[in-house]
């Protein structure tokens with residue numbers, strides 16, 4: 188990567204489960220070294236609310252609160268202020284909302300953090316979901332750009348208004364790196380240790396491929412949470428992604 192050391196985060200584990208009991212069991216199991224970043228998404232947040240964020244924070248996990256906001260700028264501003272007050276580490280917004288919405292979201296997040304006296308979270312823009320492929324983009328969304336061009340465009344949009352980075356598939360990393368500053372974060376879901384199992388994901392790579400392509404962090408859910416041994420699955424993925432680098 189141009190001789191510069193790439194910032195790499197420990198894997199972000201998507202705890203997409205229905206109950207507090209299941210979530211807490213995974214938090215306790217995954218309390219290992221290096222500690223993963225815990226991703227709390229829509230299922231847990233809509234079902235369990237702030238309580239589940241506090242449970243993870245109590246155990247010392249960094250939190251990626253993935254709520255993918257997409258609404259008019261005023262609503263996004265106010266919702267992001269509420270998220271900012273939670274003192275979490277990463278959160279998401281859809282780049283498709285445009286620069287006015289992204290700017291409002293970023294301002295809200297920072298205002299909320301100041302009100303609560305905490306560090307502002309890093310705001311990441313969703314580009315094209317990893318469950319989207321060229322066929323869906325063209326035939327259903329009637330977008331004329333290729334998927335890679337669309338992701339590249341959204342990355343530039345997000346960077347232009349000061350966001351920390353984007354969520355994309357590792358496949359798009361070389362295209363994004365061509366047009367963004369060196370420290371722009373590319374966090375990549377759609378990770379499968381075995382490419383034989385995609386589930387609902389369309390654009391997938393292995394943890395080692397994500398590393399080679401220059402991902403700053405991988406998001407992994409079912410390959411860990413639905414494994415018979417989540418800790419062993421996490422550790423294998425973590426080692427394949429971080430190799431011998433020191434974890435951040």
Ligand SMILES: O=C(O)c1cc(=O)[nH]c(=O)n1[C@@H]1O[C@H](COP(=O)(O)O)[C@@H](O)[C@H]1O
Nearest residue numbers: 201228315316317354376377406407408409
């Ligand atoms: O924002 C995300 O984290 C996200 C964006 C995206 O494009 N694709 C994607 O899969 N995700 C999330 O990453 C996780 C992937 O889960 P698994 O497919 O089970 O590994 C889920 O929690 C998704 O919500």
